[in-house]
Amino acid sequence: MAGMKQAESSTKSLVLNALQGQSVSRPPIWLMRQAGRYLPEYRALRARARSFLDLCYTPELAFEITMQPVRRFGMDAAILFSDILLVADALGCAVTFVEGVGPKLEPVRSTADRARLRPAADAKKLAPVYATIRALKHELPAETALIGFAGAPWTVAAYMVEGEGSKEFYAARAFARREPAAFTGLIELLTEATIEHLRAQIGAGADVLQLFDSWAGVLPESEFRRWCQEPVARIVRALKEEHSDVPIIAFPRGAGLHLPSFADAVPVDGLSLDTTVPVAALRRTLPRLCLQGNLDPVALLAGGAGALEEAERIVAALASGPFIFNLGHGVLPETDPAAVAALVAHVRSLQLPCVPSHGGERDAC
């Protein structure tokens, strides 16, 4: 963590302030999958494109989709419209998205499959992502943080081995145990490719990075450390060496009881909490780390006063330290955009208690 403390500037993003441990005038808010299927303007663009991947690989479209929720709701951050499986695709593990089913990949199930992958991601294939970021950086006002992202190596590897989504990722977990050398090689390949991909996103203008480890929650302790914690720590350290000013948020979804040791071991600036995390308890365990989360997307789907009351409880539980309001998982496709608008307005209206900033000194507030 930077630990640096500056006076909050009106043009600086509240999200960046929170990640640097500074006090903020109101709760910063953005939502995972804020750009996506619940928005009619997204569905209109999607209908005109050949495939989901075309959206990701076409800068004009990815730019537009990224901007849609920022224009509609004035979110405090824009998150690049992209997908965590682009790195797999660029490594030669072809990805397709089957409508209503999810991603399908050519499974990596042997040392030979592993050997057929490229030694590094195809930079040309990923170039449109960086072009999208450059266009976004040019467009976005300074108060809207631009978040780049990647999948964490375990999660991307799990999809590559499994060949698709899964409840438990048994095939990936069995491969990791039966072919530890091949699996370690795959994780190392992904770790290096992810560092390069995020470095290029910083180079193109990303203000913040988030690492999505969506399937961190299926692993036992020793494998969580080996496949989730250590690779993410390596990525964060590599990026911090050159870009100590770019905050990094980790999202080890489902990490549960591993969260405190994860936060100790990985020098992240923020920790994104999934829906299941009891936020008040974790706030006490990690009083100074910027915590992000964690409204149940189902509460937002159900909408109404219930969603707003839960949002209040989360803000009250997190506000004794630095935090960013978010969901505990992505916006669900059936969500009413009006419920999102109501949530954003309500969270922004919430008063924050006068608390010491990250540096431990009390700000004027």
Place this chain on the structure above:
Amino acid sequence: MAGMKQAESSTKSLVLNALQGQSVSRPPIWLMRQAGRYLPEYRALRARARSFLDLCYTPELAFEITMQPVRRFGMDAAILFSDILLVADALGCAVTFVEGVGPKLEPVRSTADRARLRPAADAKKLAPVYATIRALKHELPAETALIGFAGAPWTVAAYMVEGEGSKEFYAARAFARREPAAFTGLIELLTEATIEHLRAQIGAGADVLQLFDSWAGVLPESEFRRWCQEPVARIVRALKEEHSDVPIIAFPRGAGLHLPSFADAVPVDGLSLDTTVPVAALRRTLPRLCLQGNLDPVALLAGGAGALEEAERIVAALASGPFIFNLGHGVLPETDPAAVAALVAHVRSLQLPCVPSHGGERDAC
């Protein structure tokens, strides 16, 4: 917890001793889904039956399947061959098991659907389950504990609303938020039916009960308390009133950071830990509760020395208090029975440290 301390008897089950907080001469072991598809003798019986439910509802078959792993491996406990969805079926929510897919139920998605359910489970429908238990109790030696079980209300309700298995049970969670009165009614109906079902299992001869809350891990804190913790606490209290001598194990799978407060709030004799729980840390948090778990079924699937080494680590982490060795989830169908035999033999051979028993006094050891 009974807190009662007796000298360990050679004919008394090690599983019962552990659940009563007594020292044991060697680690007790049984495995979730020890009776099932990985055994060729199970597959032979399954091939002759019309359906999976037929197996559950035919005492001769359910008896035989329950006994198969006890005969083959000499497990320290037999767990009734049955299914957590039988209670749903007996309440009038018809269940079928589609081969290779999983359970399908007539979804309960409205107050009207809820109203069509029976006011209590059809006792005639469940009678074969109790007949199976009576036959098992007659057959099993005293050193083999007979475990009866049920699904916890949240998990059964989640299947009833969703109509099938799911990664996230969004339909069930949305119904719970949109129709809280109907969902509360469903949970209460299941709570009462589960108490009756377990009471009848005790009456038929079950020595121990386990409550499976397989989908406890998808809920946020407030809903975890309301839909998982409170109904399970109510069931445990109701059963303890009449049968304080029958130990109850809860398995709130995926409960993660909620486990310590769950253990505080629910007067169970044992807590079954899923694969993801860091056992050494939880042992420190709950030094006196009987903990059960938690080898990764994928480690057993991969077999070899790796599985045995992990089993050793788990025993070493748990053995400072009462414990039962188990998996963190059910045996996978592709598991080699020889790997199970090797695991059972190895766990039984492990030396236990000389530790105080649950009562805090040091036993001769």
